[in-house]
Amino acid sequence: MENIVTLNAGSSSIKFAVFDVKDSEVERDPAIRGQLLGLDGEPVLSVFEMKNGKLREAVRANGVRDLDSAWPFVLGWIEDALSDSTVLAVGHRVVHGGAEYSSPVLFNDEVMSALQELITLAPGHQPYNLAGVSAASEKWPQAKQIACFDTAFHRTQPRVEQIFALPRQFADEGVIRYGFHGLSYEYIAQTAPQNMEEIPCGKIIVAHLGAGASMCAIKGGKSIATTMGFTALDGLPMATRCGSLDPGVVLYLIENKNMSPGEVADCLYAKSGLLGVSNVSGDMRKLEKSSDPCATKAIDLFVHRSAREIGSLAAAMGGVDALIFTAGIGENSPVIRERILEASRWLGFEINREANNAGNRKISKDRILPSAWVIPTNEELMIALHTHRLVAKRR
Ligand code: ADP
Numbered sequence: 001m002e003n004i005v006t007l008n009a010g011s012s013s014i015k016f017a018v019f020d021v022k023d024s025e026v027e028r029d030p031a032i033r034g035q036l037l038g039l040d041g042e043p044v045l046s047v048f049e050m051k052n053g054k055l056r057e058a059v060r061a062n063g064v065r066d067l068d069s070a071w072p073f074v075l076g077w078i079e080d081a082l083s084d085s086t087v088l089a090v091g092h093r094v095v096h097g098g099a100e101y102s103s104p105v106l107f108n109d110e111v112m113s114a115l116q117e118l119i120t121l122a123p124g125h126q127p128y129n130l131a132g133v134s135a136a137s138e139k140w141p142q143a144k145q146i147a148c149f150d151t152a153f154h155r156t157q158p159r160v161e162q163i164f165a166l167p168r169q170f171a172d173e174g175v176i177r178y179g180f181h182g183l184s185y186e187y188i189a190q191t192a193p194q195n196m197e198e199i200p201c202g203k204i205i206v207a208h209l210g211a212g213a214s215m216c217a218i219k220g221g222k223s224i225a226t227t228m229g230f231t232a233l234d235g236l237p238m239a240t241r242c243g244s245l246d247p248g249v250v251l252y253l254i255e256n257k258n259m260s261p262g263e264v265a266d267c268l269y270a271k272s273g274l275l276g277v278s279n280v281s282g283d284m285r286k287l288e289k290s291s292d293p294c295a296t297k298a299i300d301l302f303v304h305r306s307a308r309e310i311g312s313l314a315a316a317m318g319g320v321d322a323l324i325f326t327a328g329i330g331e332n333s334p335v336i337r338e339r340i341l342e343a344s345r346w347l348g349f350e351i352n353r354e355a356n357n358a359g360n361r362k363i364s365k366d367r368i369l370p371s372a373w374v375i376p377t378n379e380e381l382m383i384a385l386h387t388h389r390l391v392a393k394r395r
Contacts, residue, residue, distance in 0.1 A: 001085040003031070004391075005078060005143075006383040008093040009067070009132040011124055012039040014074050017380040018081070019388075021088060026388045028381060032081055036061060036074050043070065045077060067128065071135035079139065089144040090136040091387030093183065093379065095125035095232070097149030099174045104152070104386040106394070107133055107145040115147065121178075121231055124269055144394070146387040153182030153189075156222040161316065164230075177234075179226035181208045183379040185216045188324055191375055193221075202321030205313050207306065208377065209336065210327035211239040211282065215306070217313035217320075225316035227309050233268055236305050237298075239282030242272035243305060274298045284329045284336065303336065307343035314347060320370050323349065325363075326377040337363065341372055 001020060008015040017030040034047040043061040059077070064070045091104075096118040105111055112130065119126045133145050162176045188206045196202075204218045213236040216226040227235025227244075237243040245268070253259045253267065275282035278298035280290050287295040314320040323344070325337050334356050341351040341364070348370055356363040364372035 002088040003082060003085050004089050004091060004384045004387050005087055005136070005140075006030075006091045006093070006380045006387070007132045007136060008379070008383075009128040011067075011128055013037045014067075014070055014132070015380075016074065016078060017384070018078060019381075019384040020085075021388060024392065026381075026384050030380060030384075032078070033380070034074075034077075036064070036070055039064070039067065039070060045074065047081075067131060071131070072139075075135060075139040087140045087143045089146055089387050089391045090133075090140065091146045091148055091383040092129055092133055092136070093150065093383055094129045094147040095150045095180060096122040096178065097147070097151045098178070099176065101147070101149050102152050102155035104146055104148045104390055106390060107137075107147055111147065123265065125232070144387075144391050146390050148183060148383045148386045150180040150182045151178040153186045154179035154216075154223045154226055157224060157226070161225045175230060177226075177229040179214070179216070179223065180228045180232045181212070181214050181216070181226075182223070183382045184208050184326060184377040185218065185223060185226075187378050187382045188326060188375055189218050189221045191378075192322070192324060192373075196322060196371070196373065203314075203317045203319050204322050204324060205310055205317075205320050206324045206326060207310075207330050207340070208327045209236075209306070209325065209329035209333075212241070213238045213302075213327070213329070215309050215313055217317045219317050225313055227313075236309060237277070237302055238273045239284075240270050240273045240275045242268045242276070274302060277301055284333060288333065288335060299336070299339075303339040303343060306340045310340070310344050310347070320347060322369075322371045322373060324373045324375050326375055331374055331376050334359070337372075337374070 004019045004021060004026060006017045013035060015035040018032040019030050020027045034045060036043055036045045038044055043064045045059040045061050046055055047057040048055060061073050064073050094115060098118050100114060115130060137145055163171050185206055192204060205215060206218060207215045212232060214226060214228045217224040233241050235243050250264060253264050273282055274287060278287055278295045280292050280295045281287055287299055329336055338351055338356055341349045349372055350365045350368045352363055352365050362373055
């Protein structure tokens, strides 16, 4: 048996999945899916039952203190679980591919150094993604290592969406809007037509609402516009990231508050968003349960900005036929979905409350356009499919 391993590493977590390859095709359901969380406290490796998503096994990661010690632990566990199967390739989620990489690529020294140069554009993700490549190459030297980029899906956007109104030399240097969550959007773009007989090739807005949150306008399966830009800070307020911000605020923080670039980055990436506004938590579940008025304010802001971005993305596409919610909040919070749809009624959305509360796939009223849907995202499958395609081509 041959397998494809997918890795998605963050600053305090490593998520992985193992896909069997049978008859030269990737199985759509992974054989194993797991995650090591809690690197900032007591790390635990959780492995999930694939059929029902329930926890199969939770292993205390004894001796794991940081990412350096986490990699051998996680990869060793995967190897034990695979027993005599062979790892054909490892697909890595890499957050930033810059202007150069508009599709998945096989890692080599040149690719690695080009991607290392992008670390300043995604300090919270890129270094951890690349550390996974080094660890997996050491563990499985025979396996091909493939980078799948969160930015790649957006490279089809019209130039006018990609440029800032800055002096031209900056765009020439690569200071443009890249957009992120591309693997999630690509999965939804490919899955949506099968689910939505009403809009086979329509104008779709996908709301990827997780700890990191963004939205994307997709027309005919291609990205037209998205809320994140040069970095993953732009657009919607997120768990701890600020979202859209007047650049004058950054100047104010530096000039009037004497904050260093590092302090400003820490403020915008780690202390803002839902956490910053509520001073309670960046976690939507906790905010929904909280009676603190500041938690309510943070939710109000999230809903307000989401509705504004839906209007903006509809304008970029010249209309909208469907809105699809996905990721942690989008898939699991009927309250947030309802509030965003209510704030978007002017576009014609009409929520079916029963369907929304029951967690159905279609959550808008029948025969009303635009329609609204919930489709769980599957970035791992997208990575596995890209990885297999690239490896098969080179065989
Ligand atoms: P990421 O992949 O960006 O780390 P996720 O897609 O896992 O994030 O989403 C995490 C977010 O989803 C958190 O804010 C969490 O509170 C929220 N979430 C998960 N389940 C629910 C739920 N049942 N109700 C409300 N929010 C939820």
